[in-house]
Amino acid sequence: STLQLTLEPDWQAEPEPNLQRVRRQLNVQGGGSPRQGFDLSINGRAPVWQSNNGRHSLDATGQYSQHLGGPYGNSRPNWGAGAQYTFRF
Template sequence: MKFIVFSAFCLAVAAAMPYEIIEDEDGQQYYAVPISREKRQTKWNVNQSGVGISHTANIFDNNKHRLDGTASAAKNFNSHGLKPDQIGGRLDYNHKPSGAGAFVGADRTRGFGTDLNVGAKYNIHQSKNVGVDVTGQYGRHFGGPGGTGKPNYGVFLNAVARF
């Protein structure tokens, strides 16, 4: 089921990409796919308890929309085997003209379950000196020794004024 959802997401992103059809002198048609170099960032962390790595990259970016993704994994030194003890991922979407955005993320710790978090932000008003937005978040823990936890959620109104 996860593979089907992931495949559908990848297909939707590919379908949303702006393709241009060009034709050469012989009448052969080609898809012109825009290519741009985006900043990607890989971070390593090693300490007395273990090692961790995370990689963040831009997946899609145009004048109106931006999608970034992060994947992470960690291995504790005191555990056995080669599998990572923690794995996770996050997608961040930003609608550039409005400043609105959303995210979805999940982190799985072997033997302790999975944490799922989603959230969204919508700008109500934005000017030179005042900004007002509403945000909503939802989080829940699934599985592990304590079982599935109760949902943790909230809606917040944020205001910023510069004098």
């Protein structure tokens, strides 16, 4: 069995004029069975900076994953962080 959940918490019922929506991403995935154990994965991304003309942007990224349970027990957590630069032509 597999579970995938995507959360985008930044919304407003009535957006104010001249405000832009900030796009953040949080992805949570998991699956497995009690006998074999479960896999868990979490990835996130959030904007850090954008140029005035919108052509350059920098996002912060992060990830975490781990196998839990099963005949061999828990794996070591695997995690990381980084940055993503984007240039729009």
